[in-house]
Amino acid sequence: MARDPVLTFTEEGIYCPAGDFHIDPWRPVPRALITHGHSDHARPGMGRYLATRAAAPVIRHRLGDVALKTIEYGETRRIGGATVSYHPAGHVPGSAQIRVEVGGEVWVVSGDYKTVDDGLSEPFEPVPCHAFITECTFGLPVFKWTAPDILAAQINDWWAANAAQGRISILGAYALGKAQRLLRLLETGIGPVFTHGAIENTNEVLRAQGITLPDTTRVTADFDRKAHPGALILATPSGLSGPWAAKFGPDRSTAFASGWMALRGVRRRRAADRGFIVSDHADWEGLNSAIRATGAERVFVTHGYTSVFRRWLEEQGLEAHIVSTEYEGESLETAEDAA
Numbered sequence: 001m002a003r004d005p006v007l008t009f010t011e012e013g014i015y016c017p018a019g020d021f022h023i024d025p026w027r028p029v030p031r032a033l034i035t036h037g038h039s040d041h042a043r044p045g046m047g048r049y050l051a052t053r054a055a056a057p058v059i060r061h062r063l064g065d066v067a068l069k070t071i072e073y074g075e076t077r078r079i080g081g082a083t084v085s086y087h088p089a090g091h092v093p094g095s096a097q098i099r100v101e102v103g104g105e106v107w108v109v110s111g112d113y114k115t116v117d118d119g120l121s122e123p124f125e126p127v128p129c130h131a132f133i134t135e136c137t138f139g140l141p142v143f144k145w146t147a148p149d150i151l152a153a154q155i156n157d158w159w160a161a162n163a164a165q166g167r168i169s170i171l172g173a174y175a176l177g178k179a180q181r182l183l184r185l186l187e188t189g190i191g192p193v194f195t196h197g198a199i200e201n202t203n204e205v206l207r208a209q210g211i212t213l214p215d216t217t218r219v220t221a222d223f224d225r226k227a228h229p230g231a232l233i234l235a236t237p238s239g240l241s242g243p244w245a246a247k248f249g250p251d252r253s254t255a256f257a258s259g260w261m262a263l264r265g266v267r268r269r270r271a272a273d274r275g276f277i278v279s280d281h282a283d284w285e286g287l288n289s290a291i292r293a294t295g296a297e298r299v300f301v302t303h304g305y306t307s308v309f310r311r312w313l314e315e316q317g318l319e320a321h322i323v324s325t326e327y328e329g330e331s332l333e334t335a336e337d338a339a
């Protein structure tokens with residue numbers, strides 16, 4: 001008799017028949033294993049949730065008092081006929097890849113991941129498996145991230161030059177992960193750092209769980225821009241381009257920090273003065289090294305340049321499939337704003 005695959009792809013999301021649970025489902029299901037707290041992966045309406053201990057505070061902050069149990073990285077849990085464990089994905093604090101083993105066959109769901117150490121998230125750990133379900137948001141060779149030390153110098157130089165002119169700097173980044181990672185790169189001697197409310201809310205949750213972040217002040221309605229001429233404002237992507245940014249006056253410099261900044265056309269359309277090439281997703285080399293490190297012979301690709309990337313994997317001798325999901329990758333607009 002043919003066995004069920006370890007994981008299947010249903011209308012609700014990725015499903016494990018042997019364990020009767022879903023992973024990052026996008027429709028309500030009784031039992032959801034969650035890779036991380038971004039809004040396209042941790043959605044409301046599930047009967048029960050299981051996430052890492054480090055991901056739980058943000059999920060509770062976003063979803064309220066849901067039935068959420070936690071698991072440590074590397075701890076194994078038996079769920080029905082499946083054995084499950086969570087492994088660092090390096091994407092945002094608490095983010096995990098989920099390993100599912102049934103009858104000796106191992107499948108891994110990557111969630112979102114990156115292979116560079118951002119100094120904030122638990123570093124990515126390759127998990128050997130037979131089948132690997134990977135995102136490929138940035139699955140083209142043009143996507144190559146700036147090295148962390150160069151990135152830090154670029155951002156601080158931009159900020160310092162603005163501050164010297166008495167101009168406010170506004171840097172757009174996602175509220176969970178990217179914002180805190182950039183915050184830790186800032187040379188806070190240049191000036192004070194203010195935050196959009198959605199970012200400050202996330203900072204508070206992360207500080208409360210023991211993550212150290214530089215001092216920041218929430219931007220309030222009565223923000224006096226004359227009092228802080230050399231300030232840096234961390235904004236959400238939508239805050240950066242919307243009316244929220246107007247309160248900082250006409251003499252401001254805006255920058256957007258995203259993997260999409262690697263594409264010149266996107267940089268122009270964003271109408272930001274500067275673009276910094278940084279992402280919490282893997283770049284081309286990161287995707288390829290991560291996939292190689294798993295040793296998987298079957299690869300399922302989700303959100304991103306799926307058809308190009310599948311063809312590339314097939315050329316490398318792998319069995320590759322495209323899976324359509326409702327994850328949003330790194331959107332240019334608001335998708336990962338909310339935390």
Ligand SMILES: [Zn+2]
Binds near residue numbers: 036038041091112
């Ligand atoms: Zn994410």
Ligand SMILES: [Zn+2]
Binds near residue numbers: 329330
């Ligand atoms: Zn995602």
